Amino acid sequence: MTTLTAERPPLSAGAQMFANRLRKNLKELTRWAKREQIDCYRLYDADMPEYAVAIDLYHNEHRWVYVQEYEAPKTVAEARAQERLREVMSAIPQVLEVDGDHLFLKVRRRQKGSAQYEKQDAQAQFQIVPEGGSRFYVNFHDYLDTGLFLDHRITRSLAGQWARNQDFLNLFAYTGSATVYAARYGATSTTTVDMSNTYLNWAQRNMALNGFTGGNHRYVQADCVEWLEREARLRNAQQYGVIFLDPPTFSTSKRMESTFDVQRDHVTLIRHACQLLTDDGVLIFSNNFRKFRLDQEALAGLVMEDMTQATIPHDFARNPKIHHCWKMSLA
Structure with missing residues (x-):
């Protein structure tokens, strides 16, 4: 689990391009979510292939941002993939107005067996979020x-x-x-x-x-x-x-x-x-x-x-x- 600080440096050209897409999605999906009374939804899902992440928003009294980085193909150099991820993670706090305590990053690799469900940390910190008239614990x-x-x-x-x-x-x-x-x-x-x-x-x-x-x-x-x-x-x-x-x-x-x-x-x-x-x-x-x-x-x-x-x-x-x-x- 990666939690980032709330530093807000100037965005690079790539990060600004990603931020623009995020703002566009946020404007459209916020209206839809409000109309449908949906509090937890996917904001971005590798819409720009070079920025291969999924971003989910969870809302209770706070906004929680859950980022999953898709494993880069072997044709993409590790250094380039890391640079793009840094651009993503620098843009998110500015566009979504969250600090590091409400921003989380996981890497989604090809899973074998039960690896998808295995513990990656042991903090046992749960939040309660609403969906469809019910409430659910999320971690x-x-x-x-x-x-x-x-x-x-x-x-x-x-x-x-x-x-x-x-x-x-x-x-x-x-x-x-x-x-x-x-x-x-x-x-x-x-x-x-x-x-x-x-x-x-x-x-x-x-x-x-x-x-x-x-x-x-x-x-x-x-x-x-x-x-x-x-x-x-x-x-x-x-x-x-x-x-x-x-x-x-x-x-x-x-x-x-x-x-x-x-x-x-x-x-x-x-x-x-x-x-x-x-x-x-x-x-x-x-x-x-x-x-x-x-x-x-x-x-x-x-x-x-x-x-x-x-x-x-x-x-x-x-x-x-x-x-x-x-x-x-x-x-």
């Missing part, structure tokens, strides 16, 4: 991601709306934000499954923050692939009206007996999940693998609707491959 210090995937804002809302008066299952649940939406919209019960005890505790804290602490909200620490397979084999397994299935692209850990690859394993995963659906239930399947191809032939017999375009928020429109999403049900 700008300790992990590569903050605990709230902003590109799934619409997906979470749809999952919540469909979960009204239904039993809701959240798999690969991360910090349980979709579970919070389901509870807020009136799910009969929620089951939140994740292999990480850290994220399950985070999910429980998010639920408690919004007043959802009853016995109808269950948390299961388990390898989701193995848990689904076991549940699907049970004769009297619980059935769910809505299942939210958002697996990682690739995963491996000491707790797993084998690796998980979303392209290789998605058919089996979806088939097992559908065995837990009620007759009129809905499965929301999404992932962030840019080259993902759904094997529709192997999934014949399911009703499938591609919801990708409908679930890409306006602030991610410049990056339409940020995720894939389908709504599925039994034929």
Whole structure:
């Protein structure tokens, strides 16, 4: 984690060019966010390829700026990449009017296994931010991601709306934000499954923050692939009206007996999940693998609707491959 001081030296020509783009985005997206009552959104996402960063804004009583530098290709010299990053980080405080205590930098490299979710720091400092009428804990210090995937804002809302008066299952649940939406919209019960005890505790804290602490909200620490397979084999397994299935692209850990690859394993995963659906239930399947191809032939017999375009928020429109999403049900 990198926190910068609030020094405001004159901007270089490159930094000024970047600042101009940032101002343009800020003007347009601030109006949109105010109109849509959105407090956390992506301001910039490598709009200028030479400045390959993503910039997210989070607002509570303060503005928090979360910068992720994309790993430069091998064709770009390290010194040049560092110079461009310095230009980015010098422009941000001036344009966004934040000091170093509210500005954070992470480097997003190609992740292997569970590296995306591993701790990078141990400050355990959380902020509470609003989204969609609920509140969520985010952490700008300790992990590569903050605990709230902003590109799934619409997906979470749809999952919540469909979960009204239904039993809701959240798999690969991360910090349980979709579970919070389901509870807020009136799910009969929620089951939140994740292999990480850290994220399950985070999910429980998010639920408690919004007043959802009853016995109808269950948390299961388990390898989701193995848990689904076991549940699907049970004769009297619980059935769910809505299942939210958002697996990682690739995963491996000491707790797993084998690796998980979303392209290789998605058919089996979806088939097992559908065995837990009620007759009129809905499965929301999404992932962030840019080259993902759904094997529709192997999934014949399911009703499938591609919801990708409908679930890409306006602030991610410049990056339409940020995720894939389908709504599925039994034929």
